[in-house]
Amino acid sequence: MFYRENGQFKTSYRADQQIFPIAQDRIAILALIAVAFVAVPLLADEYLMRAIFIPFLILALAALGLNILVGYCGQISLGTGAFMAVGAYAAYNFTVRIDGMPLIVALLLGGLCAAVVGVLFGIPSLRIKGLYLAVATLAAQFFCDWAFLRIKWFTNDSASGSVNVSNLSVFGWTIDTPYDKYLFCLGVVTVFALLAKNLVRSHVGREWMAIRDMDVAAAVIGIRPVYAKLTAFAVSSFIVGVAGALWGFVHLGAWEPAAFSIDRSFQLLFMIIIGGLGSIMGSFFGAAFIVVLPIFLNQALPALGSLVGLNIGTAFVSHAEFMIFGALIVFFLIVEPHGLARLWSIGKEKLRLWPFPH
Numbered sequence: 001m002f003y004r005e006n007g008q009f010k011t012s013y014r015a016d017q018q019i020f021p022i023a024q025d026r027i028a029i030l031a032l033i034a035v036a037f038v039a040v041p042l043l044a045d046e047y048l049m050r051a052i053f054i055p056f057l058i059l060a061l062a063a064l065g066l067n068i069l070v071g072y073c074g075q076i077s078l079g080t081g082a083f084m085a086v087g088a089y090a091a092y093n094f095t096v097r098i099d100g101m102p103l104i105v106a107l108l109l110g111g112l113c114a115a116v117v118g119v120l121f122g123i124p125s126l127r128i129k130g131l132y133l134a135v136a137t138l139a140a141q142f143f144c145d146w147a148f149l150r151i152k153w154f155t156n157d158s159a160s161g162s163v164n165v166s167n168l169s170v171f172g173w174t175i176d177t178p179y180d181k182y183l184f185c186l187g188v189v190t191v192f193a194l195l196a197k198n199l200v201r202s203h204v205g206r207e208w209m210a211i212r213d214m215d216v217a218a219a220v221i222g223i224r225p226v227y228a229k230l231t232a233f234a235v236s237s238f239i240v241g242v243a244g245a246l247w248g249f250v251h252l253g254a255w256e257p258a259a260f261s262i263d264r265s266f267q268l269l270f271m272i273i274i275g276g277l278g279s280i281m282g283s284f285f286g287a288a289f290i291v292v293l294p295i296f297l298n299q300a301l302p303a304l305g306s307l308v309g310l311n312i313g314t315a316f317v318s319h320a321e322f323m324i325f326g327a328l329i330v331f332f333l334i335v336e337p338h339g340l341a342r343l344w345s346i347g348k349e350k351l352r353l354w355p356f357p358h
Contacts, residue, residue: 074211145261
């Protein structure tokens, strides 16, 4: 960039350093979106769609919503599975009880119901924080598990307690094959990721980060903690509710309350810890890691055991999965608290300077 000083034009290298990486990142994101929309459906088979790509997209969306609350606003939540359940069951009831309800509207209304429930359980965050807030949100998980299991109205008086949806369509587009489901989920996740990226850059996002860093100082400079915390709970629960509706409608098709148990809440928390707190990209890294690692272990551990003459069963693989998750969480909390997103950022910086690191 050129500027005038003492009648001469000079170049600002620092400005170029700031502009070019931003342009490169935007080009890389656009290229990644193009590959996801075009190349993946052409190259991947149905197994990859069902087992990896569709769960990855939906869990990345749920992790994105949780990251807004935990990573950007600093409010600990262990009730993410409950908010996913609220979104799924609310969307189901809208489709069952209102004839001709469009799928997109049902998903958004499910997210809106989850946002209302999230704000209700987020009210304690105005007085408590840390471990006590985690326990308060954990109460939301237990309450929703009980409500959806015992109150038959939520399941449309289903005798088995499970519900199912079918004949999904959007504007005449029938969503029945794994490729259709993948493209639909990808479109929803792309829109919400762009909205979340711009939201955290806005004044609301800066208020969330100020509350996260030091809520007392934020209140002194004029930020309203009540507004900031409740909006974080509302936005986070809305995104998580939409993800829960997608998980039930698109991925499962039929589900029961156990599909959104406390294990789901811990899984999403592990995603943002490993992927990176306070990072949109970290939500995708964490979801990809959590989805791919069990499949990799199921294939790699028996193969490694056969090389040394050991017969490794599925029980050992499942236990090893939990142990590896725990070890990785401890590793990232100690060595790199910002997770895989920070490692990715460091790698990009090194590649920009290579082979002249000056």
